[in-house]
Amino acid sequence: MMRDIMPPALSMEAFIAACQRPLRRSLRVNTLKISVADFLTLVAPHGWQLTPVPWCPEGFWIERDDELLPLGSTAEHLSGLFYIQEASSMLPVAALFDGCPTPERVMDVAAAPGSKTTQMAARMHNRGAILANEYSASRVKVLHANISRCGISNVALTHFDGRVFGTALPETFDAILLDAPCSGEGVVRKDPDALRNWSPESNQEIAATLRDLIESAFHALKPGGTLVYSTCTLNREENEAVCHWLLARFPGAVEIASLAGLFPGADGALTEEGFLHVFPQIYDCEGFFVARLRKTDAVAPPAPPHWKVGNFPFKPLHGRAADDVMRAAAAVGLTWDASLTLWQRDKEIWLFPAAIVPLIGKVRFSRLGMRLAQAHNKGYRMEHEAVIALAGHDNPLAFPLTQQEAEEWYRGRDIYPEATPAHDDVIVTFQGQPLGLARKIGSRLKNSYPRELVRDGKLFASGAG
Numbered sequence: 001m002m003r004d005i006m007p008p009a010l011s012m013e014a015f016i017a018a019c020q021r022p023l024r025r026s027l028r029v030n031t032l033k034i035s036v037a038d039f040l041t042l043v044a045p046h047g048w049q050l051t052p053v054p055w056c057p058e059g060f061w062i063e064r065d066d067e068l069l070p071l072g073s074t075a076e077h078l079s080g081l082f083y084i085q086e087a088s089s090m091l092p093v094a095a096l097f098d099g100c101p102t103p104e105r106v107m108d109v110a111a112a113p114g115s116k117t118t119q120m121a122a123r124m125h126n127r128g129a130i131l132a133n134e135y136s137a138s139r140v141k142v143l144h145a146n147i148s149r150c151g152i153s154n155v156a157l158t159h160f161d162g163r164v165f166g167t168a169l170p171e172t173f174d175a176i177l178l179d180a181p182c183s184g185e186g187v188v189r190k191d192p193d194a195l196r197n198w199s200p201e202s203n204q205e206i207a208a209t210l211r212d213l214i215e216s217a218f219h220a221l222k223p224g225g226t227l228v229y230s231t232c233t234l235n236r237e238e239n240e241a242v243c244h245w246l247l248a249r250f251p252g253a254v255e256i257a258s259l260a261g262l263f264p265g266a267d268g269a270l271t272e273e274g275f276l277h278v279f280p281q282i283y284d285c286e287g288f289f290v291a292r293l294r295k296t297d298a299v300a301p302p303a304p305p306h307w308k309v310g311n312f313p314f315k316p317l318h319g320r321a322a323d324d325v326m327r328a329a330a331a332v333g334l335t336w337d338a339s340l341t342l343w344q345r346d347k348e349i350w351l352f353p354a355a356i357v358p359l360i361g362k363v364r365f366s367r368l369g370m371r372l373a374q375a376h377n378k379g380y381r382m383e384h385e386a387v388i389a390l391a392g393h394d395n396p397l398a399f400p401l402t403q404q405e406a407e408e409w410y411r412g413r414d415i416y417p418e419a420t421p422a423h424d425d426v427i428v429t430f431q432g433q434p435l436g437l438a439r440k441i442g443s444r445l446k447n448s449y450p451r452e453l454v455r456d457g458k459l460f461a462s463g464a465g
Contacts, residue, residue: 005235010279018281025071026087026285028115029058030150031122033433034081042431043076054283055263056090058122068458075403075460078410079433080150080388085115088278088288089179091262092230093119095276095292096175099257100226103174104128105355109162109217110179112139114146120177121152126389127339129355131173133158133165135181140366145453148370151389153340154353157367163212166219168363170301175226178217180210182231182238207237214246218254218295219302226257227293232286239289240275246293253297259290309364314350317342325349325373328380332425332437333395334387340369347375351386384436384450391427391434399426399438399445406430407461412454415445 006015029039036058040050046064053059062071076082093116096106103124111117111132120130132147132155134140140159147155162178214229221227231238247254258274259266269278278288317325322342329335340351352369360368370389373380391398399421401409408415409428420443428438428445438445 006279007277010281014281015279018279018284021284023286024061024087024284025063026053026059026061026085026090027071027082028056028085028090028119029060029082030080030118031058032126032151033079039076039081042081046074053087053090054265055094056087056119058119059085059087059090061087069460070458073455073457073459075406075430078149078455078460079430079435081431081433083115083118083146083150085119086286088232088283088285089115090119091276091278091288091290092116092177092179092228093123095230095259095262095290096120096177096226096228097123098259098262099228099292099294100175103226105131105173107131107133107165107169107173107176107217107220108179109133109165109176109213110135110181111157112136112143114143114150116177116179117143117155118146118150118152121147121150121154124154126152126154128154129353130155131158131169131356131359132156133160133162135159135161144367148385148388153336153351153370153389154355156353156356156359156365156369158363159366160363163216164305165363166216167302167305169220169359171220171222171298172359173220173225174222175228176217176221177228177230178213179230180213180238182206182210182233203235203237207242210238210242211245214242215249218246218250218293219299221295223295223298225295227295228290229293230288230290232288234277234279234287234289239277239291240271240273243273243275243291243293250299253295253299255294255296257292257294259292309361312360314343314345314352314368317344317349325380329372329382329386329390332382332387333392333397333427334372334382334390336390342372343369349373349375349380382437384448387427387434387437393432395427395429395434397421397423397425397427398429398434401428401430401435403430403461406435407459409435409447409449410453410455410459412447412449412451414447416443417445421445 029036049063050060108117112134117132256274259276268282269276276290280287341354343350349372351372371383372386373382405415424440428435
């Protein structure tokens with residue numbers, strides 16, 4: 001069966017050999033927090049061997065000697081300087097922004113755990129807005145945790161079947177990524193059980209769902225907008241056939257945008273149509289499929305939704321109340337621009353991406369923007385996620401921690417520095433990155449790291465040699 005799918009120029013033997021090799025690990029530098037050049041300088045003492053991923057300037061394959069310390073427990077990962085992401089998974093976002101470099105409003109239809117959403121946010125420099133949807137309720141929490149760790153402020157989260165968006169939000173987005181749920185044939189290097197339940201019949205069933213999803217995404221796309229459709233599977237039924245179905249479904253309104261020039265060497269996986277059909281042996285990564293489509297004309301919208309969104313519990317914050325919040329935030333070095341707007345629910349103060357505000361009332365959000373502060377009798381207490389996103393590199397209240405103190409912070413423990421800071425409230429930092437807000441009480445700094453994020457086990461300081 002696989003031989004029938006594979007282009008004649010590729011060898012079945014090379015495919016089998018590639019699938020039997022362990023998958024190369026890779027990471028993507030989070031340029032919202034650090035430049036690629038500064039990151040490479042910062043991690044040089046670790047002795048990591050970093051090989052550039054050709055389709056993503058921020059992506060690197062990584063080899064390291066200290067495998068006893070998990071990559072996710074390094075200081076650089078905990079502070080959001082990089083995201084552990086499979087190299088082929090970086091392809092869809094690269095294709096999306098190559099076709100639409102400056103979108104204002106983007107949707108990630110199947111977003112968890114957040115690799116592509118965070119990659120999008122970095123490409124957008126935290127401007128505009130991303131609607132990140134996830135069908136699985138259990139994965140929404142993971143998605144939010146990764147967004148917060150990476151210092152992202154322009155995301156709204158929803159929890160729906162992706163088939164609703166064409167109806168709920170017709171012709172709303174400049175760009176849409178549909179990294180579709182699929183049979184997963186391409187991930188066999190990472191998951192040897194990926195093909196355990198595979199069958200041609202299951203491919204057909206999944207393909208029917210994928211046609212529904214791509215039609216919904218197409219309806220939600222503005223005329224002139226870019227839609228990237230991707231899967232981690234290899235069969236044509238879930239890939240090329242779905243795209244050809246969309247072209248037939250909307251004749252004259254959709255066209256294929258070739259990915260031939262996406263990166264040097266792209267022709268190694270290029271199909272006749274201009275899609276990328278990546279078999280594991282081509283780039284020594286997971287199997288993957290990427291198509292870029294453009295909506296050339298408006299189409300008749302589907303019937304309006306029959307459901308009710310419900311009352312929205314937030315109110316915009318203006319005038320003196322807004323000024324008070326901004327002053328309190330500025331006092332601990334947190335500022336923002338007009339791309340974020342202030343809203344309030346009870347005693348909670350939030351920042352919403354301005355580009356998402358027009359969608360309020362059209363769809364129910366699981367989480368919108370970022371919680372900035374909690375009001376109390378004596379003023380406002382800034383929230384952890386806002387500190388991570390807004391504190392910046394040159395915060396006047398920055399208080400650097402030693403390596404050992406930074407590890408203690410991530411373990412949820414109070415810090416007892418040798419010299420106490422001059423201010424009562426400080427932004428504790430390590431490697432120049434904000435770790436959170438701490439209050440001085442006598443000789444200690446009270447830890448405000450969220451309990452649900454507290455780490456145990458081996459961390460970077462104890463793992464340092």
